[in-house]
Amino acid sequence: MGRSPCCEKTHTNKGAWTKEEDQLLINYIRTHGEGCWRSLPQAAGLLRCGKSCRLRWINYLRPDLKRGNFTEEEDKVIIKLHGVLGNKWSLIAGRLPGRTDNEIKNYWNTHIKRKLISNGINPQSHRPITSTSTATPATIKTCLDFTNSSPQPSKVTTSSIISPTKNIFIPTTYNYSSSVDDTKCNSSTTEESPSPPPPSEKNAAPALDLELSIGLPFQSKCTKSTSFNYSSSSSKSLFDFLRPPTTDAAAKPVSAAAVVAQAMCPCKWQLGLQKGQLCNNCQPFVGLYRYIAN
């Protein structure tokens, strides 16, 4: 037996939403809350399919949505998480309060992807486009123009981890400094770069060091040996929250999946909620746990 359609196609509107429809949807959800999307259209007096209502609400009408351009920091977070999670837009969106998966997906496809390509980075694999498939540890000069700060070439070290979703290469260190002049960009090379001078404070990526080192690939079963190695960077790292409690970490190696899943929950470190509480942003990471653990 075939699957029944999600709604009655013949009596539903399609295409762009009108202001009146938006208002009906907003009024209904304000009164009754979210949920039961299937019955919502009829109850709200909308000639729309429930799916369409849900999409409209989540991607456009929700009051907590952030409007406007993505910030550089959001760019970095998206790129970093995409390297780890792949096209798991909902998971990435869970790390960016006020942004939707659809918005991030569109932004990736229209902006970041192009930016990475122009800088010689394969947006899917996060590898240099012209590098050989059997990458050996090396330092690759790239020109990721994210900060427009100094012309100092950025580097990507190629020690890699394997994505839990697929065997994609993930450079474990991105330093998002920029090259103002693209002609100086020596992207897509695998040559050993001369050791760049250590970045001064003012040249470092502002406020956010995305450096992440993970010792072992994610495995289908997170064994006791699957633990994280963290970079010794003293600066505040985006992934600092991945660190297990320092006192117990040495004695009790933490399951990679557990650490990530727990740490990814932004409630406890960002939203001021108590441990164990789950906000809306956290919900996707319940899935992440399953996703990594599998």
Add this chain to the structure above:
DNA sequence: AAGGTCTGCAACCGCAGGTAG
């Protein structure tokens, strides 16, 4: 100014996971 092309984004579609009966 007009027509063509490009870009960004809202919305749709199909599928998969979860779950109630």
Add this chain to the structure above:
DNA sequence: CCTACCTGCGGTTGCAGACCT
């Protein structure tokens, strides 16, 4: 365990506005 249904996700499409020639 099976089936049907609901919800959510990711890929894709289509359109409107911007930009170019």
